[in-house]
Amino acid sequence: MEASQFPWLTAMVALPALGAALLGLVPALRRSAGRAVALAVSAAELVLALVVAATRFDWSAPASYQVTDSFTWIPQLGISWSLSVSALSLVMVLLATALVPLVLVAGWDEEESADQGAYPALVLALESFMVVIFTAWDLAVFYFAFEAMLVPLYLMIGRYGVGGEAERHRAAMKFLLYSLFGGLVMLGGVVALWATAPAPGSRELFFRFDTLAQVSQSLPQGAQALVFATFMVAFAIKAPMVPVHTWLPDTAAVARPGTSVLLVGVLDKIGTYGMIVLCLRMLPGPSASARWAMVALAVVSIIWGGLAANGQNDIMRLVSYTSVSHFGFMVLGVFIGSETALVGAMFYMVAHGVSIAAMFWLSGWLSRRGGTQDMREYAGMQRVAPVLAGLWLTAGLASIALPGLSGFVPEYLVLMGTWRVSAAAALFAVLGVVIAAMYVLMPYQRVFTGAPAKGKEGLSDLGGRERAVMAPVVAAMLVLGIWSAPLVSALTPIANDAALGSPAPTASASPEGSSK
Secondary structure (H helix, E strand, C coil), X not given: CCCXXXXXXXXHHHHHHHHHHHHHHCHHHHHHHHHHHHHHHHHHHHHHHHHHHHHHCCCCCCCCEEEEEEEEEEHHHCEEEEEEECHHHHXXXXXXXXXXXXXXXXXXXXXXXXXXXXXXXXXHHHHHHHHHHHHECEHHHHHHXXXXXXXXXXXXXXXXXXXXXXXXXXXXXXXXXXXXXXXXXHHXXXXXXXXXXXXXXXXXXXXXXXXXXXXXXXXXXHHHHHHHHHHHHHHHHHCCCCCCCCHHHHHHHHCCHHHHXXXXXXXXXXXXXXXXXXXXXXXXXXXXXXXXHHHHHHHHHHHHHHHHHHCCXXXXXXXXXXXXXXXXXXXXXXXXXXXXXXHHXXXXXXXXXXXXXXXXXXXXXXXXXXXXXXXXXXXXXXXXXXXXXXXXXXXXXXXXXXXXXXXXXXXXXXXXXXXXXXXXXXXXXXXXXXXXXXXXXXXXXXXXXXXXXXXXXXXXXXXXXXXXXXXXXXHHHHHHHHCCHHHHHHHHHHHHHHCCCCCCCCXXXXXXXXXX
């Protein structure tokens, strides 16, 4: 492919940012047509992402960083505006840009008084930060977006949630404090890198990933361990992992379903993404040293998340706790030291994003119809809303790895890779699979089977708009479950390069402009 100077990734960052700014600066447009403008912008963003994936990215070299924009920004601090994608980065961008328009359509009739475009404007702002995070090729740029995304999320939770005002503000503040704490700890690691790493030659591009990979491993072992620890604190909170997971169920209980879809389906993957891109690739020594501690925490998350999910009466809290368990599988695949398991962990990031989106939407639609998230108030919904019931069961079965659906291949790869390294860890993880069957099938029995609960007999089933949202999600579950080979093939070279102790991959990029 010939080189191109068009800044594809920068354009993908700018488009939703400009859309959000337009709605923010033109109140009349925001109030009269905010949803339509946001949907049009998000659709254009998805088209742009598909063009990049189809025409600009070389899938024969999926582990290399490509489609690069790199420009000097703050040379005195070694910061450059550098964006680039590997196959993993690009797949996560595609997941994010595909879910955003569905979030907007799914929440089309949500009440926002007269200002119908305020929430969609925040969604566009968040989409811009998501693209920056997953395409960042400079640690400082990654960190800036890691922190800046908290602003729209805080407003989406605290101002536009579904619970009472006090509960929304409390959950938003808890989310903000946890995330800020992790981010500030990570900032200490970023500063320590700049202060202690001997950079070869000019420090102008110090934080760019290719330069950073050369210098990070030259640090003293103690300094490497310190930087690794600061990164892991931030990523463990974001993932989230036990014991720093408690912000998630509180947030999911009061956030709009669309907010939870983007937060848990996409943004929480920053934790596992950062573990792979920054910890395994940049700091392989400390990653190897912390391997068994991380495996133990992953197994605890798998089991604790499943047990906690089984103890919930709030359906949105139940769904959020299932994610704690699923993130345990991802972290297990990242750190167990198996290339097969690492492929499974990366596949899991995509598959979980699809199934958890369906579960949050369907649970939210049920709660909105029934007027409560308390599962004890429901029964027999299969007779009342058979399409909703069938889709909820399908999404649940995908999340617990039913063969033929999206969760099976990644979970199988993680378990198979783990078994080859540690039979004990694999057996504990299998216990989590058993618990998962309980936290999906038992709530389904409580909510959807039997005679309809009193007062719920007249609830409506999913409408045309809601079914249209679910159609591509169900299709994705089936494609990922039945035709998984292309994604596995794209992720395998990344796993080969990211094995503990392997050097970071080279990038097909020039410091100036954008190249293919």
